[in-house]
Amino acid sequence: MSAGVFIIFLFLFIPLVVGFIAAAKSNKSSSDFFIQGRNMGSVAAFFTVAATWWSSFAFLGSNASFYTEGPVYLTAFAWNILFGYLYYIVGKRVWYLGKKFDYVTPSDFMGDFYDNEKVRIIVGAVVTIFTIPYLQIQLTGGAYLIEVASGGVIPFWLAAFLFYAVIIVYVWVGGIRAIAWTDIIYGAILFFGLLLSGVYISNVVGGPISMFSEMQRLHPEFLTLPGPDGAAGFSSWISLCIVTALGALMGPQLWLRMYAVKDGNLFNLMPFLIALVAVTYLGSVLISWTGVLEMPGIENADQVLPVMVTEYMPLALGALILAGGAAAAMSTSNSQIHAVSTVITKDFYQRYNNPKASDKKLTKVSRYAILIFSIIAYFMAIFVPGVLVTIGLVAFGGTAQLIVPTIGALFWSRSNANGAISGLVGGVGITVILTFIPGLNSPLGLDPAMWGLALNMILFVAVSLVTAPRNEKVIEKFDSALKSFKNQEEGTLEANEEKAL
């Protein structure tokens, strides 16, 4: 197993080096630390969005799902399309407004638009609280993969510790730039890794086509909804797609990645790139269904990928793939830790505790926030177990609720703070109630967050309509900003006005 340990060592060491190189490019301002001074290049921006979006939820969870539930995870192809599309529709506008009004966090945008402190606090709380379980699954997944790749030489607790230590060090020194740069490496490993191992492993049963025909002969129930247990049908199909796409898009780490982008043209391209990388899910299909044929009865479904890879692939290659899985986890958790610490620093510390904090102080506070937050997640990963996909959906379900006030802010000038607050409280409330109160089943088999979104939307519209509109000045400010966005896009703006922006 020394090859495995060696690869893990490289895998932990290279990002550190990259992080320090990135840090050397920093200009030491807090804006540079948080959003790279809105100057992130397109390649880095693509990889950091894609790799952040691509977490252990996808890497391990997809295999677990295909292995136990049949084809329901194929809906992932659609959620990449939805996510990419919304990244264009919502992301480009958020980016534009962020640049214009100097936003750094989701609360900056929402608080400013709804002109209300409560909205600011609720949004900050939602993104912080619901990122914790999501962070926990990254750590659990990543550490588990390191443990397996090392052949058990590195135990889980140590793997999780190493995993975090490395992330903390490079985020500490390099901020979001270090994350984006390391995400280029992580992204490349994991996209190619999953697809290649899928093709490789399916050769065990004679390649993809014969795998499908064997499945049709022996396990046809895996090839159509609702899968072998009859549990994962259309309700799961649509819930997964919507909740995952919205939940990931509205996570604080993705917000920061909307603000950080330098070139607006990237938003035009991103839907294509994000949709394209969905092809890697085919790797999961091939691995898991080959697993159904050749290795039935793996008890913990999250272990399907590691077990298949260690069984059927050459040692070094296998370890590299597993490292790719850990990369999926790291590239998501590094961004989450950084994003939450940014939210805590900007939205809570600076706003309510120390508005006059110097730039240097802000960076410092956010570094300590990273440390504290990581320690919490570390202990949660060690002591609070759970199946990855399930925990992931809870986390996504919470952040997904933010889509309603966001769309409201961008497209409906009559929306107001009361609508946003009641929508969010109702939406998050019903999601949490349906998820956690035992014996209470979500109607129609839909994910609780779907009901959350429905209630959220209804309350948002209804309450906005029956309460007073926002302050006229604020309405005017955003109307004219969004109008100038539209005019610029359509090319109807005067040339000199354009230069002024």
Place this chain on the structure above:
Amino acid sequence: MSNKKSKMFFHVAVIFGLIMLETPIVLMANNIEPVIFGMPFLVFWVLFWWFFCTIIFLIAYMKKWGKKNSIR
């Protein structure tokens, strides 16, 4: 195609693709037969509409989503 029309086209096409995948219409494709290119029909169906939307996204990017002067 004028800008406005092509702009509409991209959005309609993508939403159409999503409707094919994420409404109960997908249940009509929820079969193993006919096997196409060696893939069960549901797998083929998903890949087909995914490919369709991906290509639309590519064309949309090249045409700046039908905008005359996409902001950079």
